[in-house]
Amino acid sequence: MIKFENVSFVFDDKTIVSGYSEHIKESEHVCLMGESGAGKSTIMKSIMGLIQPDGGKITVCGKEVTHADILSIRSHIAWVPQEVHLPYEFVKEALEAPFVLKVNQSRRFDKDQMFQLFETLSLDKSIYERRMQDISGGERQRLMIALAVMLDKKILLLDEPTSAIDSETREKMIAFLKTINITLFAISHDMPFALTCDRIIRLNKIR
Amino acid sequence: MQTQAITLFHLFIGLLLILIPAYILNYYKTGLVKDMFISVFRMVIQLFLVGFYLNYLFEWNNLWINIAWTLIMIGVCSGNLIKRIKLSQKIMFIPVYFSVFVSVALIVIYFLKGVLCLDDLFDSRYYIPICGILLGNVLSSSVIGLNAFYSSISREQQMYHYLLGNGATQTEAQMPFVRQSLIKAFNPAIASMAVMGLISLPGTLIGQIIGGSSPEISIRYQIMIMVINFSCSILSVLISLLWSVRYTFDSYGILKKNAFVS
Numbered sequence: 486m487i488k489f490e491n492v493s494f495v496f497d498d499k500t501i502v503s504g505y506s507e508h509i510k511e512s513e514h515v516c517l518m519g520e521s522g523a524g525k526s527t528i529m530k531s532i533m534g535l536i537q538p539d540g541g542k543i544t545v546c547g548k549e550v551t552h553a554d555i556l557s558i559r560s561h562i563a564w565v566p567q568e569v570h571l572p573y574e575f576v577k578e579a580l581e582a583p584f585v586l587k588v589n590q591s592r593r594f595d596k597d598q599m600f601q602l603f604e605t606l607s608l609d610k611s612i613y614e615r616r617m618q619d620i621s622g623g624e625r626q627r628l629m630i631a632l633a634v635m636l637d638k639k640i641l642l643l644d645e646p647t648s649a650i651d652s653e654t655r656e657k658m659i660a661f662l663k664t665i666n667i668t669l670f671a672i673s674h675d676m677p678f679a680l681t682c683d684r685i686i687r688l689n690k691i692r
Numbered sequence: 693m694q695t696q697a698i699t700l701f702h703l704f705i706g707l708l709l710i711l712i713p714a715y716i717l718n719y720y721k722t723g724l725v726k727d728m729f730i731s732v733f734r735m736v737i738q739l740f741l742v743g744f745y746l747n748y749l750f751e752w753n754n755l756w757i758n759i760a761w762t763l764i765m766i767g768v769c770s771g772n773l774i775k776r777i778k779l780s781q782k783i784m785f786i787p788v789y790f791s792v793f794v795s796v797a798l799i800v801i802y803f804l805k806g807v808l809c810l811d812d813l814f815d816s817r818y819y820i821p822i823c824g825i826l827l828g829n830v831l832s833s834s835v836i837g838l839n840a841f842y843s844s845i846s847r848e849q850q851m852y853h854y855l856l857g858n859g860a861t862q863t864e865a866q867m868p869f870v871r872q873s874l875i876k877a878f879n880p881a882i883a884s885m886a887v888m889g890l891i892s893l894p895g896t897l898i899g900q901i902i903g904g905s906s907p908e909i910s911i912r913y914q915i916m917i918m919v920i921n922f923s924c925s926i927l928s929v930l931i932s933l934l935w936s937v938r939y940t941f942d943s944y945g946i947l948k949k950n951a952f953v954s
Binding site for chain 1: 851854856858859860861864868945946
């Protein structure tokens, strides 16, 4: 599903990642761990073509990440960053707006499915009517995970999914992630979460 | 009615008024006195030069000279605009130049032919001042609009990347930033139109009345000036935004680093 072949990244003449190769299979849940500056976020962003490697090849859903196929590749991905300010005033808009995008026009917004997902992810129904500025980082991340499921994406990219939630919610979220049939690639420093994944990849910082 | 002329001596008497703000700025040690005198000096020289060449433009009333003047002025306007928003002249000049050209040409033709019903579109008396006023407004609103777009998209890169990464096309991901830049650039003009005549009397109206036109005709001109300025500026900002992104973003939808000058 996601394949890195001898991938390297160089920023300001400094090699961040060198000769990285990895193959994440379909429906596999993988957690990427490593110290800060090891290139975890760079690797994740390169899957979506937000950063291009200085060497090697990345393939997603059988297509090489090039500008020619980038829209098709991104159409399979749901990315939940750790911190992001969304251009919407209300939660309702944030959940409904993605269905208007060209890439998602074949999908329909299903309110019942959404409320079911809210329950599973310990989100109160009332959050749907709230303002984006009034919700916490953890709630925002869970909303975005719910959205990824509603949009029926093949790949879910998570950046520190358990960093802003309490232990009870974390258990529920981990249990939920286990049930969904999606290729999951997460960056996390949370060992209990990492242990629930099929595989842990450790990335070492180049010194 | 004939306009009361201002002799050079009386212009000098009028310019003495500048001593009042100079005294105030100096008294409060604002450090602006020197800049103010330089600005006033530049304004006087520039306007005398404009008066000088406008005299010739009106006298010659030549199609090719008028077109050449417009093309040069659009070049000056575009260069100034790009310089003020700190973007690369090399990348931005052509898209901005043609955006300004297209919007000014469209509005000038519409107004001079469709509204004033002039036989000669390039009649200097109408063509030159209308182009001048449009270019001035395009410059000020484009500086705000383009600056708002490029500064917000580089400041809120995470949001833009989030939208792209989740499947939005470049146009879809840029939509919130385009929207914000239009709001920033045109909110003041919309507010100003709403109170026009109530708490402000615009320069064009006053100029025409002093120049001897009846208030009725002056008002109609003023209404049209507001509408053509607004339409031309919004067209120019939008076209230059949509056109420039083809040069300032790469094929993955990412803002190029060399779009800005350091």
